[in-house]
Amino acid sequence: MGNTMGDTGPRRRVTIREVAERAGVSVATASRALSGNHPVPTSTRTRVLRAARDLDYVANAHARALVGGGRKMAAVVVRQVTSPFYAQVAEGVEAEAADRGWLCVVGATGGEPQREMEFVQLMREEGARLVILVGGVVEDDAYRSRVAHYAQALDAAGARLVLCGRPAPDPDIPALVVEFDNEAGARAVTGHLLSAGHRRIVFLGGLPGNTALDARVAGYRAALAEHGVPAAAGRVVDCGLGRAAGLRAMTELLKETREFTAVVAGDDMVAAGALRAIADAGLRVPEDVSVVGYNDIPLAEDFNPPLTTVRTPAEELGRAAVRIALRDPEHASGSHHVLGTHIVVRRSVASPRGA
Template identity: 35%
Template sequence: MPSSPRRATLATVAASAGVSVATVSKVLNGRSDVSPATRSLVQSLLQQHDYVAPAPRREPPGLATVELQFDADLNAYSTEIIQGAVAAGAEAGIGIVVSIRSGTARTTAWARQLVAAGRRALIAVTGELTSGQPAALARARLPLVLIDPLNLPRTRVTSIGSTNFAGGLSATQHLLSLGHRRIAYIGGPPAAACNQARLHGYRAAMEAEGAPVLPGYVRSGHFRYHDGMASGAAVLDLPHAPTAIFAGCDEVAVGVMEAARARGLRIPEDLSIVGFDDTQIAQLTSPPLTTVRQPLREMGGVALRTALRLAAGEKVDSHHVELATELVVRGSTAPVPDRG
């Protein structure tokens, strides 16, 4: 049987035209840096050789994606961030890959793996980075954007957050306006930048009103339900228990609610509680939770768009963006109870 004719290649066409393979490739891809005469010759020879471009290789599964990485198990806060990033990614035609950090090692090899998987950028949420980790990403030419970082490395890193100080201030001022003076703060990790800002807002409001922060009234832990329950129990068991508690996030606030109920306290008749974030659980609690709305979906969207701008080589207006917070008053706060 006669052998089937061999398919023409770019090298075949290039040899016939007396040009390089790169020049033929430029013509095929419509590049403008080829002279009209050369373009005409190459196009004619492509037809003469009946050149058919090979079927495109399947792109790696991670192509045109951005990695959205969390440092712990997903919760209501994470869901809001994800929804905002996914919506912005859909508008831009970019996929979002959600991952949870495993271990603490982040090296050059780790950064190269992200690039090899087709990631355009990395968005790290409430994570803690060493100065070497952003450097590893920079060497791999992979842009990094942080959301509510626990710490900011000494190297300049782009980050997205909210007006945490103003949020802490407004939450505490709301409780003070209801007549409360014994107000406790139960927050997250002491070193977390967002927690520090909320705590400073709380202290500023208390100081401005002349309301003392009693010993044991400031507690720290993680932004988790069980931490809120444990710290809430400790605060409510103090000899002079607070009449109101400002919790550093909604999940902590729900834990405080459970600690209060276990002690027979009614909310808000006996104890007022304010949260932070305004996630879905704030509306599902009984009573619904007064909280500071942190624009989490908008933060996810801004982070995604910022990451894509950096990936395209564009400059950003600011390396740190803060979106406005807003107090949302619901049923978990009331005037101070009449008790000693």
């Protein structure tokens, strides 16, 4: 029993009433002095402030939100927070929210729509005024109706919905879209490979139906076409994202054929797996195979070799999401913002052997 101070009994927080009493004013005056919502002469104000400090008063956010009809809270929903890319987006949201004194909640869904729905529901209960759904997704009917429902419900509550890197099911829906130009990014990085002389290039990490990946595949194909490479020379391996997927798919591919000189990975994690698979097969990067990634995650430059990739300013994506959502008074349904990307050249690309 080391705790001598009342360690038992019901804990009661100090209320504004006690502050008011101690300062010798009414509750109303205390509230005004504390919230600064209404001018109060300096003398009383300091008296109230002092009483609050003496009592270590902490306002009850619930009571405040209850009467105020809302609260400054944003929510980011991602697949998982340990993904470097998502972590950066979340950090951007958090930072921008913190700058305005907003609270930021993050939810992880593990990719399960069920958990996404539960989380959005929870945010409705909590009165979040901004919900940011992050990450590409396969756009099926279930997705469309889910998002339509979110949008309608949040809009009815006066909250904003922003979709980061995923499409709005309908242009009329009250949701904002902020995303990168995946098509352009993939086109640029594939072009980089083509310029180095590569002709047999495989795309590793397709995920049919997933809008983000489909766009990258489209960019890859467009680049091929631009450089006059017959479409048949291209190849897309639909292994999805993640290091494990990249590792497995690349291992398989190498067992099947070596008729390619370069691979563009769906993202940097896939590239990490591919790099490992290539090394395990006794091949060298970039001498034997060139590899490019996507996203430029923080550790991409520490890969072996340092990865040439497409930089997608993820933190900026998060910041932009809240900035735009909070600025834009129109909330213009179907408002669509696309952020640019650029290629960052490191050492995972060389000219192919024969060139």
